[in-house]
Each structure stands twice: as C-alpha cells, then as structure tokens.
Amino acid sequence: MKKKVLLVEDTATIRQMYKGKLLLEQFEVLTADHGGEALQILARERPDLILLDLMLPVVDGFKVLQVVKTDPRLQEVPVIVFSAKGQPEEIEKAMKLGATDFLIKSVSKPKDVVDKIKKVLAETTVKGSAPAYRVAIQEEGLDIQSLFRDFAVARCPRCGGRQVLELVPDFTQASPWFSAHFVCHSCLPAAPSRAS
Numbered sequence: 392m393k394k395k396v397l398l399v400e401d402t403a404t405i406r407q408m409y410k411g412k413l414l415l416e417q418f419e420v421l422t423a424d425h426g427g428e429a430l431q432i433l434a435r436e437r438p439d440l441i442l443l444d445l446m447l448p449v450v451d452g453f454k455v456l457q458v459v460k461t462d463p464r465l466q467e468v469p470v471i472v473f474s475a476k477g478q479p480e481e482i483e484k485a486m487k488l489g490a491t492d493f494l495i496k497s498v499s500k501p502k503d504v505v506d507k508i509k510k511v512l513a514e515t516t517v518k519g520s521a522p523a524y525r526v527a528i529q530e531e532g533l534d535i536q537s538l539f540r541d542f543a544v545a546r547c548p549r550c551g552g553r554q555v556l557e558l559v560p561d562f563t564q565a566s567p568w569f570s571a572h573f574v575c576h577s578c579l580p581a582a583p584s585r586a587s
C-alpha cells in the first residue's frame with residue numbers, strides 16, 4: 392500500500408529533488424508548482440500527506456493550508472510546511488492554521504524531509520482510525536495446531552465460536568508489517584472502520 396504525498400513547491404529544481412527522493416522511498420508522488428494547482432489536485436485527490444511550501448505564487452501556502460483544514464474531506468490529512476528560513480512568525484501562523492509540522496527549507500536535506508514524512512505518517516496512523524483486517528484460519532497445517540494448543544485461541548471462551556485473526560498494520564515499518572491477535576467475530580464489535 393503506497394502512501395500518496397502531494398508536494399507543493401514552486402522551484403522546479405527543489406521539486407524534482409524531493410520528488411526523486413520520495414519515489415525512491417516508494418511513495419506515490421503528486422506535484423503542484425503553485426497553490427492554485429494544489430487546490431485543483433485536492434479537489435479530486437485525497438493524499439495521505441501534503442508537503443507545502445508557504446511562499447508560492449498567486450495562491451500562497453497559507454491559503455492552501457486554510458482550505459485543507461476547513462474541508463471535512465481533507466482536514467485530517469497531515470500537512471508539513473516548508474518555511475524558507477524558519478522565521479518564527481511564519482511557523483507560528485502555519486501551526487495555528489493546523490499544520491502538523493514544519494521543515495526549514497534552507498537547511499533540510501531530502502533525507503530529513505523523508506524522515507519527517509515517515510514520522511508524521513506513523514503518528515497520524517496511530518492517532519487516527521487504523522484499519523484492521525479479520526482473517527479466518529482455514530488450514531490445519533504448519534504451526535496452526537501448536538498455536539491453538541499453546542495459546543488456546545482456536546475457540547472463543549465466551550461463545551465457543553471459531554476465533555479469527557485480526558491484523559493491524561504497523562506503518563512505522565518499511566515493508567508490510569502487522570501486529571496480530573485473535574478475536575471472536577460473533578462476540579466482538581466490527582473491526583475499526585477503514586480510513587476512506
């Protein structure tokens with residue numbers, strides 16, 4: 392499951408540098424070179440994260456941030472803003488408008504940007520409604536018999552029904568990675584709803 396990042400940056404060389412790095416890191420990347428284009432993309436797409444330069448021509452980053460944070464469809468999308476030189480008033484204004492975090496453009500290397508994106512995505516996923524997947528164990532092979540015997544998880548202690556394995560993704564890992572536990576599909580409420 393690739394995470395989709397919208398990169399809004401008016402300087403072509405910087406945009407290309409970050410885009411290249413993000414693609415290498417297995418992100419899906421959408422780019423906009425000004426605020427108006429970012430809003431057009433956001434009208435049809437819901438990225439997992441937005442990387443937003445504040446100083447943009449025509450429609451600036453503050454305006455884009457304001458639109459995102461007041462749109463119910465987009466307001467949960469984390470936004471990391473680029474401050475050109477890290478002026479405190481600029482950062483304070485962006486954080487007040489709902490930015491999740493910031494990067495200072497003049498001192499951030501592509502690796503710093505990727506590290507920050509991963510950190511923010513991991514935190515957002517933990518905070519938000521993480522998806523979960525309930526799967527039934529159909530086969531009797533491999534270590535299933537010993538697993539059921541050692542942990543007594545095959546049958547629900549309350550209703551005696553078959554238990555299913557609930558898998559919860561851990562987005563802090565690079566490869567698909569899950570934590571898992573057994574639940575009874577009949578007794579327990581439905582799995583947490585998937586983020587749309």
Ligand SMILES: [Zn+2]
Nearest residue numbers: 547550575578
């Ligand atoms: Zn049960």
